[in-house]
Amino acid sequence: MNQKENRISKTEKKLENVSKTVFKDWKYAPSPESTEHVKIAPRYDLFINGKFVKPESKKYFDTVSPSTEKKLSEIAEAGEKDVDKAVSAAKNAYDKTWRKIPAKERAKYIYRIARMIQERAREFAVIETMDGGKPIRESRDIDVPLAANHFFYYAGWADKLDYAFPKTNPRPLGVAGQIIPWNFPLLMAAWKIAPALATGNTVVLKPAESTPLTALKLAELIQDSGLPEGVVNIVTGFGKTGAAIVNHPNVNKVAFTGSTDVGKIIQKAVAGTSKKITLELGGKAANIVFDDAPIDQAVEGIVNGIFFNQGHVCCAGSRLFVQENIAANLIEKLKERMESLIVGDPLDKNTDIGAINSKEQLLKIQEYISIGINEGAEIHQSSCALPNKGFFCKPTLFLNTSQSHRIVTEEIFGPVLAVQTFRTIEEVIEKANNIPYGLSAGVWTDKGSKIFHLTSKMRAGVVWANTYNKFDPASPFGGYKESGFGREGGLHGLSAYLTI
Amino acid sequence: MGISYFDDTPHVDQVGVEERIARFSTRSIKKTSKMQALKLALNMIDLTTLEGKDTPGKVNQMCYKAMHVCNQLPELPTVAAVCVYPNHVKTARKALNGTEIKVAAVATAFPSGNSTSSIKLEDTQFAVSEGAHEIDMVISRGEFLRGNYNFVFDEIAAIKDACGKARLKVILETGELSTLDNVRKASDLAIQAGADFIKTSTGKIQPAATMPVTLVMLQAIKDHYKKTGKMVGMKPAGGISTAKVAINYLVMLHETLGDSWMTNEWFRFGASSLANDLLMQIGKEQHGIYQSKDYFSND
Numbered sequence: 001m002n003q004k005e006n007r008i009s010k011t012e013k014k015l016e017n018v019s020k021t022v023f024k025d026w027k028y029a030p031s032p033e034s035t036e037h038v039k040i041a042p043r044y045d046l047f048i049n050g051k052f053v054k055p056e057s058k059k060y061f062d063t064v065s066p067s068t069e070k071k072l073s074e075i076a077e078a079g080e081k082d083v084d085k086a087v088s089a090a091k092n093a094y095d096k097t098w099r100k101i102p103a104k105e106r107a108k109y110i111y112r113i114a115r116m117i118q119e120r121a122r123e124f125a126v127i128e129t130m131d132g133g134k135p136i137r138e139s140r141d142i143d144v145p146l147a148a149n150h151f152f153y154y155a156g157w158a159d160k161l162d163y164a165f166p167k168t169n170p171r172p173l174g175v176a177g178q179i180i181p182w183n184f185p186l187l188m189a190a191w192k193i194a195p196a197l198a199t200g201n202t203v204v205l206k207p208a209e210s211t212p213l214t215a216l217k218l219a220e221l222i223q224d225s226g227l228p229e230g231v232v233n234i235v236t237g238f239g240k241t242g243a244a245i246v247n248h249p250n251v252n253k254v255a256f257t258g259s260t261d262v263g264k265i266i267q268k269a270v271a272g273t274s275k276k277i278t279l280e281l282g283g284k285a286a287n288i289v290f291d292d293a294p295i296d297q298a299v300e301g302i303v304n305g306i307f308f309n310q311g312h313v314c315c316a317g318s319r320l321f322v323q324e325n326i327a328a329n330l331i332e333k334l335k336e337r338m339e340s341l342i343v344g345d346p347l348d349k350n351t352d353i354g355a356i357n358s359k360e361q362l363l364k365i366q367e368y369i370s371i372g373i374n375e376g377a378e379i380h381q382s383s384c385a386l387p388n389k390g391f392f393c394k395p396t397l398f399l400n401t402s403q404s405h406r407i408v409t410e411e412i413f414g415p416v417l418a419v420q421t422f423r424t425i426e427e428v429i430e431k432a433n434n435i436p437y438g439l440s441a442g443v444w445t446d447k448g449s450k451i452f453h454l455t456s457k458m459r460a461g462v463v464w465a466n467t468y469n470k471f472d473p474a475s476p477f478g479g480y481k482e483s484g485f486g487r488e489g490g491l492h493g494l495s496a497y498l499t500i
Numbered sequence: 501m502g503i504s505y506f507d508d509t510p511h512v513d514q515v516g517v518e519e520r521i522a523r524f525s526t527r528s529i530k531k532t533s534k535m536q537a538l539k540l541a542l543n544m545i546d547l548t549t550l551e552g553k554d555t556p557g558k559v560n561q562m563c564y565k566a567m568h569v570c571n572q573l574p575e576l577p578t579v580a581a582v583c584v585y586p587n588h589v590k591t592a593r594k595a596l597n598g599t600e601i602k603v604a605a606v607a608t609a610f611p612s613g614n615s616t617s618s619i620k621l622e623d624t625q626f627a628v629s630e631g632a633h634e635i636d637m638v639i640s641r642g643e644f645l646r647g648n649y650n651f652v653f654d655e656i657a658a659i660k661d662a663c664g665k666a667r668l669k670v671i672l673e674t675g676e677l678s679t680l681d682n683v684r685k686a687s688d689l690a691i692q693a694g695a696d697f698i699k700t701s702t703g704k705i706q707p708a709a710t711m712p713v714t715l716v717m718l719q720a721i722k723d724h725y726k727k728t729g730k731m732v733g734m735k736p737a738g739g740i741s742t743a744k745v746a747i748n749y750l751v752m753l754h755e756t757l758g759d760s761w762m763t764n765e766w767f768r769f770g771a772s773s774l775a776n777d778l779l780m781q782i783g784k785e786q787h788g789i790y791q792s793k794d795y796f797s798n799d
Contacts, residue, residue, distance in 0.1 A: 026536060026754060026762060031528030137526060296719050297516025332726070340755045349528050446511040466513050 028342075031349040033136045038126050040213065043074040046082055046236065047219035049089035050229030056081040061238075063212055066133035067346050067355035067390040075212050078235035083204070083244035086233040090175040090202040091250050093230030098202050099172055101228075107158035110197050112225045114151030117144065117190075120221065124214055126347070128186055131213040133355030133391070134309050135346045146471055147190035150489075153473035154194035157494055161199065164491055170498040172200035173276055174252035177245040179266075180215075181258045182208035182357050183312040183413075189215045191488050192255055193232060194473075199497040201253065203232045204245055208258075210358045212236045243269070251275060253497060257314075260411075260437075260482050278486025278496045280314065280478055282411040283439030285460065286432035287317030287468065290425075291326045293444035294466065299333045302417070305442055305468040307341065307353055307395050311415040312361070314483070315440035317468055319408060321428050324421040331399065331419065338382040338395050345387065353415060355390045362391040365414030372398045372407040377418070403434055411437070425454065433459045438480030442468045461487070505649055508723065509688045512680040512716055521711045524751045534747070535785050541746040542569060542778045543577035544764045545771055546604055546735065549584060550611075550703065556591045559584055563595035565799035570779045572795070573786065579775065580764035581634060585610070586627035593631040604634035604669070608659060611673075611702035613638040617655060624662040635659070636669040638702060639686065641676045649689060656693035669697035669735055674713045675705040683713050687720035697733035703770065708738025711752060718756040731760065737770025743781040746774055 043060065045052040057079035062071045078086070098106070117124065121144045128139040161170045176196045180188035185207055196203050207215035219234045235241060239262070246254050246269050256266050257280040270277050287305050289298045305317025322330050346354030356362040373379055377398040386392040393415055401408050401418045408418045422428040432441060441460040443451055455463045461479045464470060471477070476492035478484060486496050529537055547566050549558060559582075566579045581602035582592050592603045605627035609615035624635055637659050643651045660668050670690040674683050690698050698717055701708035714736045721732045734753070740746055746769060753761055761767050776796040784790050 025759065026540075026750075027533055028751075029528045029530040029533045031530070292511065294513035294516060295510040297513040297520070300516055300520050349526065446513075467515060467519075 028350045032345060032347045033126055033129070033349060035126055035130065035347070038123050038130075040073050040127065040130075044212070044216045044236070045076045046078050046086070047216065047223075047232075047234040048082070048086045048230075049093075049233065050223060052219070053085075055079065056085075061209065063131060063210065065130050066357055066359075067130075067387070069389055069391075072131060073213065075209075075216075075236045078206075078237040078241045078244070080244045083235055083241060083248060086204045086235050087175055087177070087245070087248045087250050089230035090204050090233050093228060094172075094174055094202040097228045098231050099200050103159035103161065103200070106197060106200060107155045109225060109227050110151050110155035110158060110194060113222060113227070114148045114155060116221050116225055117148040117151065117218075121145070121148070124186055124217060127217055128214050129346045129354065132182060132185055132211045133346050133357050134312075135351040135354040136349055137351065138309060143184055143187045146473070147187045150187075150190040150194045150473045154198035154494075158198040161494065161498070164494055165498065165500050168500040170199070170500050173497060173499060174201060175250055176201045176203050176253040176255060176497065177248065177251040178203060178205040178255045179242045179245065179258065180205065180207055182211040183309060183314070185211040186214040186218065188257055189218055191257075191493075195488070195493045196255075196497050197231065199494055201497050202230065204251070205232065205234050206242050206245055207234065207236060209236070209238050246270065253277070255486075255496070256280070260484075263484060276496070278478070278488070279484035280486070280488060281439075281482060281484040282413075282437055283314045283316070283479065283483050284319055284409065284411050284435050284437045285315055285317045285440040285442065286319045286321055286428075287442040288321045288428050288432060288444065288454070289323065289326070289330060290443075290445040290447075290450065291323040292446045293326075294446060295326065295330060295333065297466065298444040299330065299337050301442060301444060301466070301468040302334055303337055303341070306417040307415050308469050310353055310356055310393070312357055312413055313469065315462060315469065315477075316413075317440075317442050318412065318417060319432075319435075320417055320419045321422050321431065322419065324423055327421045331397075334397070335380060338397070339384075341382060341384070341395055343382070343384045343386060343392060343394065353395060356393050356414065357391075359391055361413065362393060365393050365412060365416060368407055368410070368412045368414070368416060369396060372401075372405070372416070372418075375405050375407065377401045377405055377407060403431055409435055425450065429454060429457045433457075436482040439478075439483035440464070505653065505689050505692060506685055508727070509685055512684050514680050514712065517680060517712045517715055521715060521752070524711070524755065525748045527751045529747050529751070535782070537747045537750050538743060538778050538782050538785070539577055540762065541743065541750060541769060542775060542782075543580060544767055544769050545579040545775055546581045546583045546737070546768045547579045547775060548582070548703070548737075548770055548772050550606060554585060554588055556588065559588045559591045560595050561799040563592055563601075565775075565797055566596065566601050567599055569775060570796060573779065573782055576782070580768055583636060583770065586623060586630060586632070589627055589630035589632045602633040603631065604636055605630070605632035606636045606638075606702075608637040610636070610638055611704040613640050614642070617658065620655070621658060621662050624659050628662065628664055628666050632666055634667045634669060635663050636671055636699060638671045638673060639690065641673055644677070644682075644686060644689075653689055653693045656690055656695065660694035667696040667733075668694065669699045669733070670695035671699045671702055671737075672717075673702055673705055674700050674710075675707045680712060680716050683716045684720055687717045688724075691720060691724050691732050695732060697735050697768070699735040699737055699770065701736075701738040701770075703738035706739075709736035709740055709770070711748065714749065715752060715756065718753065722757055725757075731766060733766040733768065734761070735768040735770055740769055740771050741773045741777060743774070743777045746778065
């Protein structure tokens with residue numbers, strides 16, 4: 001030991017005469033993505049039967065950019081009559097064309113949509129970022145490529161359903177009513193539309209009211225693709241519009257991604273009907289770090305788990321469990337890493353964390369932050385400056401929390417991480433499962449056997465080991481308990497749209 | 501055994517490291533920030549010639565280049581150091597007399613390190629007596645890989661003693677260590693044994709410097725700094741030949757260790773062809789057009 005310490009002291013010796021060029025405060029160059037190539041119409045109507053039609057309701061609402069608070073466009077609000085038109089168009093298309101054409105022809109259309117998304121990737125990425133506030137780095141590198149991949153993946157299955165489900169004579173259900181959230185607007189539309197089309201169903205889709213633009217752009221793309229009229233219909237509006245879709249008698253299948261509260265309402269509404277249903281709802285995932293974890297990569301995984309898409313992710317790793325003997329070290333590393341996150345203009349390529357999706361959501365997050373403070377949890381926020389305009393929130397940690405804190409048990413859907421410590425594997429499994437949700441979880445350890453032991457005990461649909469927030473069209477995704485039921489993605493995602 | 505060198509050595513996950521690396525290359529570095537970065541990178545270069553055919557003439561030419569990287573372009577910094585074999589240290593010191601440019605010497609039976617400890621010590625002492633400011637030593641990879649950590653530690657410590665005032669760079673030769681876990685272990689070992697700098701490679705083995713390896717080493721430096729308050733320098737060497745890659749390394753340095761390390765006192769590029777690409781990019785920033793390679797000297 002003496003020798004070791006002796007060496008260390010020798011490095012302290014004054015070093016002389018080394019030429020110095022210290023670059024204080026080296027700043028990255030601002031690099032906002034151009035919006036000039038993007039066409040956003042001043043007003044969008046409903047996409048029904050292959051055409052954009054004015055709403056019977058005659059009502060329009062504004063969609064604003066959460067990073068500038070400027071109005072981007074006016075969006076039609078579909079009423080019951082409009083929904084009825086859309087469902088009728090979908091039913092008609094199902095009966096007359098889509099169920100009849102050969103499966104390999106269906107595949108061709110879906111492939112075409114996938115390729116066209118790739119061709120217009122930049123436009124989609126920019127609009128996604130303008131309308132939803134997520135950083136361009138994510139919309140460009142994750143949302144849009146994954147959306148195209150979902151269409152590619154399911155196009156491949158379209159003419160192989162008999163092989164996917166042998167000896168079952170799989171048949172489509174009819175009209176699928178699909179309601180999607182605002183956190184991944186284009187990607188969720190792809191998750192819903194691609195398997196529905198591949199299995200021979202037709203679609204009435206409602207995007208979220210705060211982020212309708214990329215779904216409407218997708219409608220334009222679908223129009224250009226020559227997909228038969230009425231196979232995909234996109235109606236915009238609020239909860240009422242969604243309710244009209246769910247309650248429509250000619251809808252055979254309801255697929256919903258969104259909050260648990262709304263999911264419960266939908267499940268009640270379809271009770272006693274023959275409608276098939278899948279729900280992908282909220283989550284409050286445990287991200288578990290053991291003392292033998294690759295610690296620097298775990299820090300990255302924690303950051304990616306909670307700050308990806310401003311924490312607007314149903315599978316966000318919003319509850320961090322750290323083994324007590326490494327907690328101090330890990331938290332210090334995490335705090336330091338948070339300082340290097342760039343929060344700001346989502347269109348800037350350097351931005352790591354963009355704008356909160358809406359004012360309403362920002363208020364909700366801020367309310368939870370004050371709840372956390374009032375509950376006595378220790379708050380830590382990154383020291384970054386926030387832009388003056390727009391809806392932004394600093395990356396936030398709550399330390400010294402417990403399962404009894406509201407910020408630990410309730411879904412915040414923002415960049416807010418609740419940190420707890422644990423001592424043993426049994427303890428952390430119990431705590432991780434001690435929640436009404438069960439969508440996802442993460443585990444960080446270098447020991448393979450520990451991973452398998454833990455994953456088999458987790459009541460969560462997805463468990464990531466030594467990584468977080470990884471998505472692939474071939475991999476099924478969905479929840480346990482109040483996080484919903486049914487799976488999207490992979491083979492499982494097909495079965496939700498078939499009578500088998 | 502007795503001593504455990506790796507009590508605080510964390511595991512390293514390759515996939516996670518690569519994911520982090522991917523983010524460094526997407527930062528936007530242009531205009532002012534690019535010019536700053538290009539000049540800084542130039543100022544961090546250890547201009548190197550390590551060949552059997554090195555002669556005083558070749559070393560003198562390289563030293564002239566070190567002082568005048570490109571006289572046609574105004575306001576350029578010099579490189580940080582020249583790096584030569586011990587028998588060329590005297591020539592280099594003479595050529596660089598009166599400048600701030602350091603002379604680094606590779607020692608300890610470079611590049612394989614396969615010799616006796618006494619020969620390695622003598623090699624080091626000779627280089628120091630000839631006036632080397634910095635010693636680039638290689639670790640005994642064979643001993644490291646067979647788990648003989650005490651041997652590796654003691655050898656580094658002994659060389660450090662022999663360095664006197666000269667700064668010691670410890671070359672891990674990561675291309676022979678096979679895993680990032682080993683890279684991290686070797687980094688911790690070298691730092692504890694007294695390294696002033698840790699360095700990736702000799703340049704004689706492929707792969708030489710890579711961003712994942714460098715990130716793991718930077719994290720070892722960071723953890724040591726957090727624990728002891730002492731800074732250790734970093735030198736990726738070999739394989740960094742373009743300005744674009746060098747800038748990615750600077751982004752990594754910036755986001756991992758921060759501004760205090762953004763100086764050639766604490767970060768070096770071991771490279772010879774990098775300088776000309778940096779010059780070409782600086783020229784492009786100043787004149788708006790690329791010049792032919794023929795306008796830049798190959799010394």
